[in-house]
Each structure stands twice: as C-alpha cells, then as structure tokens.
Amino acid sequence: MSAAGTTPVRASQVRSWAAESDVLVVGNGCAGASASIEAARAGADVLVVDAAGGWGGASAMAGGSLYLGGGTPLQKACGVADSQEAMYAFLKAATGPDPDEAKLALYCEGSLEHYDWLVACGVPFTPRLWNEPSWEAPSGYGLMYTGGENTHFFAGIAPPAPRGHIPHMEGKRPGERSAGWMLMKHLVATAERAGVRTRYDTRTARLVVDDGRVVGAEVVSFGERSFLRARQGVVLATGGFAANRAMLAQHAPRVLGNFLIGTDHDDGRGIRMGQAAGAAVRHMEAAQTSFPADPALLCRALLLDAHGRRFITEDAYPGQVGQAALFRQDRQVFLLYDEAAAEEVRHAGGYVAEATWVSDDLAELEEAMGIAPGVLAGTVETYDTHARQGRDPLFHKSARWLRPLTPPYGVLDLRGAMFGVFTLGGLHTSARGEVLNLEGEPIPGLFAAGRTTSGIPAWGYCSGTSLGDATFFGRRAGRSAAG
Amino acid sequence: MSAAGTTPVRASQVRSWAAESDVLVVGNGCAGASASIEAARAGADVLVVDAAGGWGGASAMAGGSLYLGGGTPLQKACGVADSQEAMYAFLKAATGPDPDEAKLALYCEGSLEHYDWLVACGVPFTPRLWNEPSWEAPSGYGLMYTGGENTHFFAGIAPPAPRGHIPHMEGKRPGERSAGWMLMKHLVATAERAGVRTRYDTRTARLVVDDGRVVGAEVVSFGERSFLRARQGVVLATGGFAANRAMLAQHAPRVLGNFLIGTDHDDGRGIRMGQAAGAAVRHMEAAQTSFPADPALLCRALLLDAHGRRFITEDAYPGQVGQAALFRQDRQVFLLYDEAAAEEVRHAGGYVAEATWVSDDLAELEEAMGIAPGVLAGTVETYDTHARQGRDPLFHKSARWLRPLTPPYGVLDLRGAMFGVFTLGGLHTSARGEVLNLEGEPIPGLFAAGRTTSGIPAWGYCSGTSLGDATFFGRRAGRSAAG
Numbered sequence: 031m032s033a034a035g036t037t038p039v040r041a042s043q044v045r046s047w048a049a050e051s052d053v054l055v056v057g058n059g060c061a062g063a064s065a066s067i068e069a070a071r072a073g074a075d076v077l078v079v080d081a082a083g084g085w086g087g088a089s090a091m092a093g094g095s096l097y098l099g100g101g102t103p104l105q106k107a108c109g110v111a112d113s114q115e116a117m118y119a120f121l122k123a124a125t126g127p128d129p130d131e132a133k134l135a136l137y138c139e140g141s142l143e144h145y146d147w148l149v150a151c152g153v154p155f156t157p158r159l160w161n162e163p164s165w166e167a168p169s170g171y172g173l174m175y176t177g178g179e180n181t182h183f184f185a186g187i188a189p190p191a192p193r194g195h196i197p198h199m200e201g202k203r204p205g206e207r208s209a210g211w212m213l214m215k216h217l218v219a220t221a222e223r224a225g226v227r228t229r230y231d232t233r234t235a236r237l238v239v240d241d242g243r244v245v246g247a248e249v250v251s252f253g254e255r256s257f258l259r260a261r262q263g264v265v266l267a268t269g270g271f272a273a274n275r276a277m278l279a280q281h282a283p284r285v286l287g288n289f290l291i292g293t294d295h296d297d298g299r300g301i302r303m304g305q306a307a308g309a310a311v312r313h314m315e316a317a318q319t320s321f322p323a324d325p326a327l328l329c330r331a332l333l334l335d336a337h338g339r340r341f342i343t344e345d346a347y348p349g350q351v352g353q354a355a356l357f358r359q360d361r362q363v364f365l366l367y368d369e370a371a372a373e374e375v376r377h378a379g380g381y382v383a384e385a386t387w388v389s390d391d392l393a394e395l396e397e398a399m400g401i402a403p404g405v406l407a408g409t410v411e412t413y414d415t416h417a418r419q420g421r422d423p424l425f426h427k428s429a430r431w432l433r434p435l436t437p438p439y440g441v442l443d444l445r446g447a448m449f450g451v452f453t454l455g456g457l458h459t460s461a462r463g464e465v466l467n468l469e470g471e472p473i474p475g476l477f478a479a480g481r482t483t484s485g486i487p488a489w490g491y492c493s494g495t496s497l498g499d500a501t502f503f504g505r506r507a508g509r510s511a512a513g
Numbered sequence: 514m515s516a517a518g519t520t521p522v523r524a525s526q527v528r529s530w531a532a533e534s535d536v537l538v539v540g541n542g543c544a545g546a547s548a549s550i551e552a553a554r555a556g557a558d559v560l561v562v563d564a565a566g567g568w569g570g571a572s573a574m575a576g577g578s579l580y581l582g583g584g585t586p587l588q589k590a591c592g593v594a595d596s597q598e599a600m601y602a603f604l605k606a607a608t609g610p611d612p613d614e615a616k617l618a619l620y621c622e623g624s625l626e627h628y629d630w631l632v633a634c635g636v637p638f639t640p641r642l643w644n645e646p647s648w649e650a651p652s653g654y655g656l657m658y659t660g661g662e663n664t665h666f667f668a669g670i671a672p673p674a675p676r677g678h679i680p681h682m683e684g685k686r687p688g689e690r691s692a693g694w695m696l697m698k699h700l701v702a703t704a705e706r707a708g709v710r711t712r713y714d715t716r717t718a719r720l721v722v723d724d725g726r727v728v729g730a731e732v733v734s735f736g737e738r739s740f741l742r743a744r745q746g747v748v749l750a751t752g753g754f755a756a757n758r759a760m761l762a763q764h765a766p767r768v769l770g771n772f773l774i775g776t777d778h779d780d781g782r783g784i785r786m787g788q789a790a791g792a793a794v795r796h797m798e799a800a801q802t803s804f805p806a807d808p809a810l811l812c813r814a815l816l817l818d819a820h821g822r823r824f825i826t827e828d829a830y831p832g833q834v835g836q837a838a839l840f841r842q843d844r845q846v847f848l849l850y851d852e853a854a855a856e857e858v859r860h861a862g863g864y865v866a867e868a869t870w871v872s873d874d875l876a877e878l879e880e881a882m883g884i885a886p887g888v889l890a891g892t893v894e895t896y897d898t899h900a901r902q903g904r905d906p907l908f909h910k911s912a913r914w915l916r917p918l919t920p921p922y923g924v925l926d927l928r929g930a931m932f933g934v935f936t937l938g939g940l941h942t943s944a945r946g947e948v949l950n951l952e953g954e955p956i957p958g959l960f961a962a963g964r965t966t967s968g969i970p971a972w973g974y975c976s977g978t979s980l981g982d983a984t985f986f987g988r989r990a991g992r993s994a995a996g
Contacts, residue, residue, distance in 0.1 A: 035952035037725075037791060128766030242520075276953075280795045280941065283611030283972070302951045308520060308789060312763045315798040337907055339822055358841045402899075402906035408891055416885075423885035424820055458763065468785045469518035470759075489766065 036299070036306040039248055039257075041240035048256035051077035051227070053511045054247060055265045056234045056300060059087030060210075061480025061500035062267035063217035065463075065508030067151070070224035072512035074262060078226055079249060081233040081268075081295045085218045086211065088269050088292035088452070088481070089497060093166040094209025095176050095194035096501065097121075097486070097494030100138060102145040104195055107157030108173050112191035114138045119188035121486065124177050124350075125495065128313070129488040133461045137486055137502055144502050145195065152216035154198040161192075162378065163325040163345065166209075169199045177492025178347030182426030194494040213497060234299065237264060237307050237476070244307060244475035263475045263511030266465070267504060270453035270481035271298025272317070281314035282453060284357055291320065291450040300482035304457045307476060308467045312484035314455035318491040319352035322447040323365055326380040329431045331367035332413060335359050336445070338396065338405040340413070343425035349491045356449055364399060365442040366410070368435045385440030395441055410435060454491065456483045463507025477511045479504035519782070519789040522731055522740075524723035531739035534560035534710070536994045537730060538748045539717045539783060542570030543693075544963025544983035545750035546700035548946075548991030550634070553707035555995035557745060561709055562732060564716040564751075564778045568701045569694065571752050571775035571935070571964070572980060576649040577692025578659050578677035579984065580604075580969070580977030583621060585628040587678055590640030591656050595674035597621045602671035604969065607660050607833075608978065611796070612971040616944045620969055620985055627985050628678065635699035637681040644675075645861070646808040646828065649692075652682045660975025661830030665909030677977045696980060717782065720747060720790050720959070727790060727958035746958045746994030749948070750987060753936035753964035754781025755800070764797035765936060767840055774803065774933040783965035787940040790959060791950045795967035797938035801974040802835035805930040806848055809863040812914045814850035815896060818842050819928070821879065821888040823896070826908035832974045839932055847882060848925040849893070851918045868923030878924055893918060937974065939966045946990025960994045962987035 052074035055062045062078055063085065070076045080087070099105065100114035118138040122129055149155070160171035167174045176194030178184050197212040221228075231251055238246040238257060246259040271277040273296040278286050290296065305311060321328065329345035333355075342354045355363045372382045387398045392407040399406070414434035416422055422432055457465050457478045464472035465483075479485075480500035487495040535557035538545045545561055546568065553559045563570070582588065583597035601621040605612055632638070643654035650657045659677030661667050680695040704711075714734055721729040721740060729742040754760040756779040761769050773779065788794060804811065812828035816838075825837045838846050855865045870881045875890040882889070897917035899905055905915055940948050940961045947955035948966075962968075963983035970978040 035950070035954065037950065037952075126766070128762045128769070279611045280793065281797070283609070283796070286611070305788070305793075306791060306951055310763065310788075311794075313766070313798075314764070315796075402895075404895060404898075405907065408895070412885075412887060412891070415887075424888065467518070467520065468789055469520075471518065 036236055036302045038237045038239040038307050041238050041245050044238055044257045046257070047246065047259040049077060050259040050261065051075045052260070052262045053265065053508065054079070054258055054260035055267060055508070056247065057087060057267035057269060058085040058218070058228060059267060059269060059480060059500070060089035060213055060217060060497055061504035062265065063214065063221050064501040064504030065265045065267060065479055065511065066221045066226040067217065067224055068505040068508035069512040070221065070226050072509050074512035076226045077229065077258065078221070079229045079232040079234060079258070082293065083230050085228070086214045088296060089500070090208070090211045090214045091293070092208060092210030092497060093493065094213055094497060095174065095196045095494035096148065097176065097193050097492055097498035098141045098145050098195045099191060099193035100141045102142055102195065104145065104155045104157055104173055105191065108159040110159065110173065110191050112193070114141070116188040116191060117141065117193065120177065120179055120184060123187045124184060124492055125487050125490045127489055133486060133503070136461045137499065140502065147505070148501070151220040153213055155195055156198045159192060163329045164380070165325060165348070167196055172196050172198060176347070176494045178350055181346050181428065182343050210497065234303070237303050239307060242474060244473065260475070262513050263477050265507045265511050266300035266304055266457070266476070266478040266482050267480045268300030268482050269296040270456065271301060272296050272452045274298045281455065282317055285317045285451050288319070288449045288451045291452045296452065300478065301456050304465050304476065304478060308473055309465045309476070310458040310468045312455060312458045313488055316454035316489040317451050318349055318454060318487065319356045320450035321348045321352035321355060322444060322449055323383065323442065324375060324381040326375045326378060327367060327371065327382055328365065330371035330374060331365045332409065334364040334366060334409065336362035338399065338401040339409055340425060343422070343427045345427050345431055347492060349493060352449055353491065361445065361447065361449065363444045365444060367440055369438065370436060372440065383442055386443035387441045388438050390437040392439065395439060399441060399443070453481065454484065454487050454489065456481060459483045459503070461506065462510045463503055464510055477507040479507040519719055519785045521720045521722040521790050524721050524728050527721055527740045529740070530729065530742040532560060533742040533744065534558045535743070535745040536748065536991065537562070537741055537743035538750060538991070539730065540570060540750035540752060541568040541701070541711060542572035542750060542752060542963060542983065543696055543700060543980055544987035545748065546697065546704050547984040547987030548748045548750060548962055548994065549704045549709040550700065550707050551988040551991035552995040553704065553709050555992050557995035559709045560712065560741065561704070562712045562715040562717060562741070565776065566713050568711070569697045571779060572983070573691070573694045573697045574776070575691060575693030575980060576976065577696055577980060578657065578679045578977035579631065580659065580676050580975055580981035581624045581628050581678045582674060582676035583624045585625055585678065587628065587638045587640055587656055588674065591642040593642065593656065593674050595676070597624070599671040599674060600624065600676065603660065603662055603667060606670045607667060607975055608970050608973045610972055613967070616969060616986070619944045620982065623985065630988070631984065634703040636696055638678055639681045642675060646812045647863070648808060648831070650679055655679050655681060659830070659977045661833055664828050664830070664911065665826055693980065717786070720786050722790060725957060727956065743958070745996050746960050748990050748994050749783035749787055749940070749959070749961040749965050750963045751783030751965050752779040753939065754784060755779050755935045757781045764938065765800055768800045768934050768936070771802070771932045771934045774935045779935070783961065784939050787948050787959065787961060787965070791956055792948045792959070793941040793951045795938060795941045796971055799937035799972040800934050801832055801937060801970065802839045803933035804831045804835035804838060805927060805932055806866070806925065807858060807864045809858045809861060810850060810854065810865055811848065813854035813857060814848045815892065817847040817849055817892065819845035821882065821884040822892055823908060826905070826910045828910050828914055830975060832976065835932055836974065844928065844930065844932065846927050848927060850923055852921065853919060855923065866925055869926035870924045871921050873920040875922065878922060882924060882926070936964065937967065937970050937972065939964060942966045942986070944989065945993045946986055947993055960990040962990040
C-alpha cells in the first residue's frame with residue numbers, strides 16, 4: 031500500500047492535469063478492455079491505464095471460457111439445445127447464495143447478443159464439444175460443461191447444456207497461448223481500432239473527487255505522480271484482491287495459505303479506491319478455489335473428508351468441489367482410487383500424482399490416514415455395493431463413473447495441499463456498472479466491472495462466469511461512463 | 514434506511530449545534546455504557562444517545578456471561594485454576610480464523626483488572642460453578658463453561674477452565690431479569706454517578722466531518738433533525754446488523770432466514786456511518802448461531818447431516834455446533850436420540866421437542882428421513898460399538914455422554930428450523946478503539962466498540978466474548994475518545 035493511501039484527493043488540490051479524457055479506464059484486463067471499446071463506440075475519448083507493462087492482467091492467463099448460453103450459434107453448431115430460462119435457473123442455483131438477480135436476468139437475456147459482439151470483435155470459437163472432465167479443454171475444442179450442469183442436483187433444476195465458450199487457442203500446448211490470452215488479444219485490437227488510448231506501467235493510486243463526483247485519478251508511473259482528468263467517468267477494472275494478504279485476512283481468512291490465480295496486481299486497489307470514495311462491497315469472503323487433483327481422476331475416485339467419509343459427488347464441477355473442500359472441510363481431504371482409475375486417466379493424458387499410501391488393506395490405510403477403524407472400510411463397502419447396482423444413493427454420482435473399486439487402493443493425502451484461489455467479492459455495482467454507495471445509490475462518475483466488483487459469481491462459481499461477467503458488464507460500465 | 518443516507522455531513526453545512534459534549538457515545542448497550550463511564554472518568558463531558566426509549570439494547574436481553582479468566586477471584590472462589598496463557602491459547606484457537614492477536618493479547622492481560630472494574634461498578638457475581646450443558650446457567654450460578662474448553666480438540670490446546678462469568682440475576686425465572694440486564698443496570702448507574710448525560714429516542718443519522726475529522730453527528734428525535742457536536746470524539750456502539758436484511762444479503766447471505774438475537778435497532782447503522790466516513794470492515798460474513806435444540810439433549814444424541822452421518826462432537830460448545838450446522842451443513846440436520854436421553858433431559862428440567870419420527874427400525878427411519886439405505890444403521894452401529902468401549906474415535910465426545918442407544922429411536926427433523934443469529938463482523942478498530950480506515954490508519958475523532966466492530970469473536974464464538982469484548986474495548990474506546 032502506498033503511504034498516501036486510497037483516500038480520494040479533492041479536485042481543488044489538483045494543480046494540473048497531466049492528461050484528460052472523457053472516460054478513464056483503470057486496468058486493461060477483459061473488463062477494462064470491454065469497457066473501453068463500448069465507451070469509445072459511444073463517442074467518448076477513452077484512456078486506459080494499467081499498472082503492468084502491457085495489457086491482459088489475470089484475464090490473459092485464464093484458461094479462458096466465457097459462460098454464455100440460451101442457444102448461441104456455437105451451441106447450435108455443436109448440436110446443443112439451450113434456453114435463456116434454463117441458463118437463468120441454473121445460474122441462480124449455482125452462483126448463490128444471494129446472486130444479484132437483476133444482473134443475472136440481464137446476463138441471460140443478453141447472452142446471444144454478447145456472443146455476437148465477441149465474434150464481431152474477432153474472438154474465434156471452434157464448434158466442437160469437449161465432453162470429458164478436465165481442468166480445461168484441450169486446444170481445438172470450443173464448448174464444454176463448466177459448472178456441473180449435467181450432474182446431480184443441477185440437472186434436476188434445469189435442462190443441462192454446456193455453456194463454457196472457449197476462444198480458439200493458438201499454439202499446440204494448452205496455456206502457450208491460452209484462451210484468455212486469445213480473448214484479450216482481440217479485445218485490445220478492437221479497442222485500438224476504436225481509438226482507445228493506453229498507458230502502461232501506470233499504477234492508479236487514488237481517485238480525484240469534486241463535491242462527491244469522481245473526476246479523475248492520481249497515477250504513479252516510474253515513481254512520478256500525476257493526475258489524469260476524466261470528464262465523464264472513471265471505470266475501475268483492476269481485478270480482485272487475491273494477491274493482498276491483509277485484505278484476505280480481513281475478509282476471507284479461510285483463503286489464506288493457498289496460491290494465487292492471477293497476477294501481483296490483483297491487490298484489491300480498485301476495491302479500496304472505490305470504498306474510500308464511499309462504495310459498498312458485497313460478499314468479500316467469496317473465492318473460487320481450484321481443487322488440487324485432475325478432475326478426470328476426481329470423478330473416478332472417492333473424495334474423503336478427514337474422517338474417511340465422502341462429502342460431495344466427485345463428478346461435481348471441480349470448482350464446487352474446491353469450495354466445499356476449502357470452506358467446509360478446511361482442506362482436510364483425501365482421494366482414494368484404484369489402479370484402473372489411475373490407468374484410465376493416464377491413458378487420456380491426465381495427471382495422477384503419486385499416491386501417498388498404497389495398500390490392499392483398508393484397515394492399514396485407516397491407520398496410515400489416522401482415521402477411526404472401520405470408517406474407511408464402511409465407506410468403500412457402501413460405495414462398492416451401490417456401484418455394482420449402478421447407483422450412488424448418497425451423492426448421486428453419474429453412472430458413467432460408478433464402478434466398484436479393485437484393490438490395491440491408492441490414497442492421495444491432500445491435507446495441506448494448496449488450492450488455487452481468486453476472490454469473487456468486490457464493489458457493489460448496478461447492472462449498468464455504476465458503483466453504489468452504502469445506501470445503494472450510484473456514486474457520480476464512478477463505474478466498475480470484473481473481479482473488482484461482486485458480479486454473476488456472487489459466491490458459487492462456474493468457469494466462464496468471470497470472463498463472461500467481466501466482458502458483459504464491462505461493456506455496460508463503459509457505456510454508462512460515456513454517458 | 515433514511516433517504517439522506519449515511520454519507521457524512523460537512524461541518525461547514527451545520528448551521529447550529531443543538532447540544533455539545535466532549536465525547537458523544539452512540540448507543541447505550543454495554544459497549545456504549547462502558548465507553549461513557551471511562552470517558553467521564555477521564556474528565557470528559559459525555560453525552561450518550563440511543564435510538565431506543567431507554568438503555569440496554571441487545572446487551573440487556575443477553576443471557577449474559579462475560580468471558581474472563583486468568584484466575585479471577587470468581588474462578589478462585591469456585592476452585593478453578595486458570596492462567597492468562599491458557600486463556601489466550603484457547604481464544605486464539607476458538608475465535609479464528611484470523612483473530613486480532615493484538616486485541617486478544619490485551620484482552621487476556623487485562624482480564625483480572627476488567628473483572629475488578631465490573632465488580633467496582635456493582636456487577637454482582639455468585640461464586641458457584643454450573644457444570645451442565647445448557648443454553649444458559651440457571652439463576653444462582655456465576656461461572657460456567659461457555660466455549661467448549663473442556664471438550665475434544667480445545668482441551669488439547671490449553672488446560673480447560675470455565676470462563677463465562679455470569680452477573681447474578683434477580684427474579685426467579687431465567688430471563689425475567691437476565692444477566693445481561695443486570696450487567697446493564699449497574700453500568701448505567703455507574704455512568705450516571707460519573708456524570709454522563711443521556712438522550713433516548715434519538716437515532717443517529719450521519720456523522721459530521723470537518724476536514725477528515727469526525728466532530729459530531731446528525732440525530733433524529735421524534736422526527737426532528739438536529740446536530741450534536743463532539744469536541745473530542747464520537748464513539749459508535751450501535752450493535753451489529755442482524756436486523757438489516759439488505760446488509761445480511763450483501764455480506765452474510767447464509768444467515769438469512771433465521772431469527773434475530775437482538776433488537777430492531779441492530780440495523781448496522783453504526784457500521785455504515787463508519788464506512789461512509791472511510792472506515793474498513795472485517796469479517797462481515799461472520800455470525801454467531803444458536804443451535805435449535807437443548808444442549809443437554811444435543812450432547813446425549815447423535816447429530817446427523819443430511820446423509821445420516823455425524824459431523825461434529827455433540828458436546829462441543831453449542832454455538833460452535835450452530836455455526837457448523839448453518840455454515841457447513843446449510844441447516845440440513847437431524848437429531849437422533851433414545852428415550853433414556855430424553856428422560857434424563859426432561860428430568861433435569863431441559864427441553865425435548867416432540868420427535869418427528871419414532872421407530873425401532875432404522876431402515877424405516879432412513880426412508881422417512883429420505884436418506885440412503887444403510888447409512889443411518891451404519892452410523893448408529895459404529896457409534897454403539899465404540900460407546901460400549903467408552904470411546905468415540907470419530908469425534909471424541911466425552912465419555913460422560915457415551916452410551917449405546919436403545920430403541921425405539923426418536924428423530925428430530927431440524928431441516929428448516931430457524932437458528933438464532935447475531936452478526937460478528939464490523940468496523941476495523943485498533944485495540945484502543947480507534948476506527949481504522951482502509952489503510953489501517955485511525956480516522957481522527959472516530960471510535961467504536963461492541964458488535965459495531967469486529968472484536969474478540971472474529972469468526973468463531975464463545976458465549977461471553979460479546980459482552981466481554983464490548984465492555985473491555987468499550988472502556989478503551991471511551992478513554993481514547995476523551996483523549
């Protein structure tokens with residue numbers, strides 16, 4: 031944190047402006063880029079600043095699906111049926127508690143248009159469905175299930191459809207040019223064509239406020255402080271706060287001790303600048319957590335709590351498994367599987383960590399795991415008995431994965447394993463991207479989008495709701511800022 | 514919420530002050546009363562305002578223990594050994610994640626002095642230990658276990674000692690004159706003797722700020738607005754936000770749909786006024802939750818999750834059970850017990866709700882409960898087998914309560930039962946009671962205490978840490994405000 035802090039500067043204290051624009055966008059990840067495009071298209075003169083040396087932020091590192099649906103051309107090309115209603119019902123159940131229903135409704139209504147917008151920006155999608163459990167789809171696939179829509183519980187709420195729309199990657203190895211990077215590349219190029227100006231290596235320190243209205247920001251570039259005037263509005267799009275240990279301790283202490291998904295610039299500065307200008311925050315304890323085992327192995331294994339019992343269907347969306355393991359089990363979990371499962375995963379190119387213990391004898395494993403005698407044997411016996419009948423009456427794992435286990439058993443001790451995390455809580459914004467104060471009223475001149483805000487993934491998460499929400503409401507924030 | 518909101522008024526906009534004092538205390542629960550006493554004793558002219566028609570707030574409704582220890586005269590008179598170190602080690606483990614260690618250290622160091630201070634204020638404690646599991650001790654007992662210090666896990670962290678110090682109640686029936694009311698009565702009388710002035714039916718709407726310093730407040734009394742000047746400081750002590758549905762949705766959505774422990778004035782106004790003046794908040798999702806069954810029955814029963822498995826030792830501190838059931842099991846729990854357990858509880862004057870289902874046949878109960886066949890039978894068999902050996906290797910319930918169950922079994926369906934809740938999150942304050950901004954720096958002229966702040970019960974809770982923390986840090990906030 032800078033010594034000066036985030037308390038806004040009064041405009042009367044600003045002696046000169048180093049630059050002016052109609053709209054100042056802080057952060058050039060996918061939220062900021064989308065905001066800049068739409069502000070520029072609305073006729074505004076737009077300046078985007080970013081603390082990093084170039085565009086992209088955490089967005090460019092993302093596996094990179096966008097959660098879209100309701101029958102997009104990509105879904106249709108893959109032979110997938112979907113509806114706005116199903117998408118809404120699913121997201122309402124999956125992203126709560128307390129999802130923002132106004133945002134959710136708009137997000138579902140506008141999904142087809144948003145897909146077209148992305149395509150018009152040049153973002154390429156390949157009409158090929160990936161239907162295996164995995165962290166990410168391999169190169170060459172454009173659509174996948176990213177929220178457990180087709181698993182127990184959610185499948186009963188709405189007709190399932192895959193809605194993770196993955197920008198086509200370049201390069202052979204996944205991650206080389208990630209889908210998030212591909213998304214960003216085309217958004218930034220579109221912004222440039224629309225006349226958006228950019229300044230990098232420029233950290234925003236504080237907002238400038240004139241009689242309650244945000245009119246600019248103080249920035250620091252290579253040690254030099256200066257002021258940027260925003261005649262119409264400032265859009266905060268600096269990402270979340272997973273890189274800020276003090277903020278995590280204050281708001282999401284259970285998340286501490288894991289590893290960051292994002293960049294060092296995810297320091298919550300945008301959130302604090304907004305708060306210092308009077309903004310309310312929502313759901314600051316919420317975080318997405320990646321589970322530290324290959325989803326392909328997870329769905330073929332038994333996921334056990336510290337006492338040796340199952341606690342969730344192993345074919346649930348891995349992020350949901352991660353949240354359950356982190357927030358409800360304090361990360362004290364084991365994975366039990368047999369050689370056939372490991373072999374299948376390896377054969378499919380998946381990752382199987384070396385088992386902590388291997389034994390034919392469940393009693394021996396119970397002792398090694400430090401759990402009460404008989405519990406593990408009971409868990410496995412119950413599972414096997416039902417698996418032989420092709421059912422899982424406890425957690426309703428899909429029949430596709432049900433098979434009695436064959437000794438020897440391998441147990442992966444995940445207690446102490448670090449989960450990948452990023453934060454979901456942030457500024458309270460309207461569906462128009464206005465930043466709201468403690469009374470729910472817009473703060474004049476201040477807008478925000480992306481993980482600086484609490485958005486579609488209010489608490490529960492599905493892959494694609496972060497890039498999806500950030501681009502969708504980033505556009506709206508940009509239009510609102512342009513007036 | 515008022516239309517005017519909580520955005521601070523600038524001092525230049527105040528035309529006249531209706532009253533002046535050195536220190537203005539907002540809220541006359543135990544935090545405000547303690548602050549007012551110490552501010553007055555430090556020589557300040559003190560005015561206390563409260564939105565209600567009289568003193569007390571939620572404090573006066575409280576069961577009313579104060580968490581104190583380290584060898585208080587009351588503990589010694591009850592033959593209880595304790596140490597500051599044991600108290601600190603226990604609280605550090607019980608009140609996290611992320612307890613405020615500076616506050617915790619001070620709280621433990623100052624506990625003996627704080628006990629003497631309460632006694633000097635006239636608060637009476639009866640040297641008699643209550644050693645039964647119950648929501649509250651009956652009249653005539655002054656000390657009890659209020660945090661599960663003597664149960665598994667915590668007993669391994671520090672030598673257990675009962676630390677719930679209960680002001681002696683008047684009246685025969687518990688609650689008629691609750692311990693919290695008795696505490697308040699003596700604090701208010703002490704404040705009066707110290708020259709503290711009070712105004713009731715006076716709701717505080719907004720803070721008044723002069724160039725970043727809090728210098729007073731706008732209040733509303735019977736529809737009339739006026740301004741109160743505070744020459745040295747304002748102490749916010751308006752309680753938590755469990756009565757504010759919008760704030761719960763924003764910060765603690767899992768808490769929604771329960772019943773409020775507190776008063777309608779627990780609307781989070783103090784927290785919002787502080788935030789609007791630039792304050793940071795901590796742990797806003799945290800809440801204490803009372804479990805909806807008599808602790809005497811709970812410890813003799815099996816507490817089951819939605820799948821028919823145990824998930825916590827049933828003799829844990831009931832508030833800890835409540836948090837586990839609410840935050841980790843979504844309140845989807847059952848209680849299974851036998852007639853002998855029910856009889857013991859009834860005999861001791863405890864409460865046993867009518868069982869939802871009664872049967873000799875666990876398979877029949879499984880069907881009624883809608884859980885997978887065999888699971889309940891497995892849970893009961895495992896429990897009984899170990900209970901016969903006097904042990905509980907899964908959850909380590911005390912041998913005192915271990916006994917194989919005898920059919921018929923009664924099952925209480927608690928899915929959908931409402932829990933009693935109050936919030937624990939609030940303003941970020943220093944151990945001196947200063948309200949801190951987003952950079953961790955004190956906001957000049959602004960102080961706070963009690964459930965308006967995040968205090969000793971950072972997330973985990975023990976009975977007595979609310980009144981204990983509120984009085985202890987209330988005193989410090991009062992002294993700091995008096996300069």
